[in-house]
Amino acid sequence: MASPDLELQGAIVARLKADATVAALIGTRVYDQPPTPVTYPYVTIGEAQFLRDDATCVSGGRTFLTLHTWSQAVGFPEVRRVADAVVESLHLAAITLPTNHLISIMHRQTRVFRDPDGLTSHAVIDLVANTEKPTA
Template sequence: MSSPILPLRSAILARCGADAPLAALLGGTGAIHDEPPPGAEPVYAVFGEAEARDASSSAERGHEQDLAIRIWARPGSTASALAAAERMAELLDDASLALTGHRLVALRVTAIEIGREERTNLARAVLRLRAVTEVT
């Protein structure tokens, strides 16, 4: 059985990358990166941890997934990270996204957190999502 993590990330990237208001909040691009872009100044978004667990029934093969998107901002600018996280939440909560090899049953925002990285003093917001998918 193939993992739904990468197809879900691709669909999230397509949805967020096409949104002009989010792009404005993220410094001109709605991209969500796999790791911090070299030399990039915050505000930017990075895919965080993801976990897919078997949630198959007797009739359908499926997964429940938890994943995070981390938004980084300059020191003292928690509001800009939070604004980007809130826009992503608007775009993704209960969204109908097309996934390769899987069908998205549900996508929900479960939390938005804010904080500060102690080492760099960068502000951050974390958007937490839960998805239920079925194998097609």
């Protein structure tokens, strides 16, 4: 059985690549590690943290996930549109995982800022997902 955060990463990548609104903005440019050179705008999978929270009859926990959106268009509108499309695709989505059960996935916050290069706009999207492992 795979870890919930690894299964979530695969499911999120697949969902974003299949989402018509996201695809209209970035095509299928959803990466774990972007290629060099990269075409803007795009999304990267960021950090994940799994916190186990077992109960007497349930094995599960909470995964905190970070996604990043990137743009080099002037200003913040493009990176915000991409971030909003990502959030709309994932917030409260019914996502099926291969071996774990996703109870919920929720958007917590989005931060938008200019990177130190002065050219790249960057949005950081924080999500939290609750999962449990099926009982035998």
